[in-house]
Amino acid sequence: MSQTIQLPDYREQSPKVRDRFRALKQRPVKLEVRGLCREFESASGTVKALHDIHFNVYRREFLSIIGPSGCGKSTLIRILSGLDEPTSGSVLLDGKEVRGPGADRGMVFQGYTLFPWLTVKKNVMFGLEVNGGSGCSVEQDALQWIELVGLSHAKDAYPNQLSGGMKQRVAIARALANQPKILLMDEPFGALDAQTRAQMQSYLLQIWQNVDVTIVFITHDLDEAVLLSDRVVVLKAHPGEVQEVIEVPVPHPRHLGQLITPEFLSTRNRLEELIHPKSSGEEKRLPIPRMTQVGDDVF
Numbered sequence: 001m002s003q004t005i006q007l008p009d010y011r012e013q014s015p016k017v018r019d020r021f022r023a024l025k026q027r028p029v030k031l032e033v034r035g036l037c038r039e040f041e042s043a044s045g046t047v048k049a050l051h052d053i054h055f056n057v058y059r060r061e062f063l064s065i066i067g068p069s070g071c072g073k074s075t076l077i078r079i080l081s082g083l084d085e086p087t088s089g090s091v092l093l094d095g096k097e098v099r100g101p102g103a104d105r106g107m108v109f110q111g112y113t114l115f116p117w118l119t120v121k122k123n124v125m126f127g128l129e130v131n132g133g134s135g136c137s138v139e140q141d142a143l144q145w146i147e148l149v150g151l152s153h154a155k156d157a158y159p160n161q162l163s164g165g166m167k168q169r170v171a172i173a174r175a176l177a178n179q180p181k182i183l184l185m186d187e188p189f190g191a192l193d194a195q196t197r198a199q200m201q202s203y204l205l206q207i208w209q210n211v212d213v214t215i216v217f218i219t220h221d222l223d224e225a226v227l228l229s230d231r232v233v234v235l236k237a238h239p240g241e242v243q244e245v246i247e248v249p250v251p252h253p254r255h256l257g258q259l260i261t262p263e264f265l266s267t268r269n270r271l272e273e274l275i276h277p278k279s280s281g282e283e284k285r286l287p288i289p290r291m292t293q294v295g296d297d298v299f
């Protein structure tokens with residue numbers, strides 16, 4: 001006898017989860033995004049990459065941003081980091097308008113951005129020194145952050161001696177060493193294989209539980225978004241707009257075993273619905289000419 005599993009509504013929250021959200025929203029607003037628009041001029045006209053984006057991020061919240069390719073996720077995070085400017089609207093960090101890059105924002109990108117000529121320890125020390133640190137305390141601080149990401153054994157290794165996951169852990173240590181108010185991550189695990197990625201998700205959850213840092217995290221991976229986030233901002237494309245902000249009903253502390261719980265699956269289904277709507281029709285067929293001579297129908 002076949003049975004279909006009835007999933008709860010993704011908006012249903014257990015009393016414990018509801019209390020957690022209530023407490024989270026009473027914390028100070030760390031980052032405030034107000035009516036952000038970004039337009040690009042191109043040969044074929046004006047591209048509206050972001051349109052009227054509003055959201056708040058609370059202190060120590062883990063907020064993910066997902067959406068189809070080209071919906072403006074990277075543009076948004078570049079504006080949050082101060083590397084790009086909005087056409088209109090503003091970003092406030094601790095109530096102060098963001099104008100240009102600053103040490104109060106840590107960045108981790110998909111591509112490995114370590115200096116290949118510096119050891120792990122020197123890579124982490126670099127940011128501290130740029131921001132005015134010097135002497136023994138810089139080295140000590142660096143070692144402490146390297147320990148936090150579980151890489152003490154590799155502190156004297158060079159980036160080309162590390163795996164992809166290890167490189168991203170150094171990038172996280174380097175970003176956190178400056179004790180930023182906010183950590184901005186743009187698909188940081190996008191280049192990793194599935195197993196390393198799962199391991200990195202678990203590391204990031206552990207780090208976030210132990211450090212006073214607020215995280216804005218961009219991903220394409222729906223499971224990753226549900227597993228890591230307090231809330232998920234779902235964007236839609238052309239123009240990039242907020243479609244829905246989802247409060248993830250999965251209880252904390254999070255772990256990979258929760259991937260098959262009813263509240264996890266119902267949230268994931270909702271994200272799937274928003275990102276890949278069924279009404280988008282048939283799978284796109286490629287115009288590939290038939291290039292095989294085998295005559296039977298076996299495929």
Ligand SMILES: Nc1ncnc2c1ncn2[C@@H]1O[C@H](COP(=O)(O)OP(=O)(O)OP(=O)(O)O)[C@@H](O)[C@H]1O
Pocket residue numbers: 040041042047048049067068069070071072073074075076
């Ligand atoms: N410097 C630029 N000049 C012109 N258009 C740009 C520029 N940067 C981004 N765009 C356009 O803005 C839109 C959003 O791009 P963006 O890279 O932010 O998307 P994304 O959501 O990060 O995509 P992906 O998921 O593929 O990384 C796209 O249509 C892109 O072509």
Ligand SMILES: [Mg+2]
Pocket residue numbers: 073074075
């Ligand atoms: Mg992008």
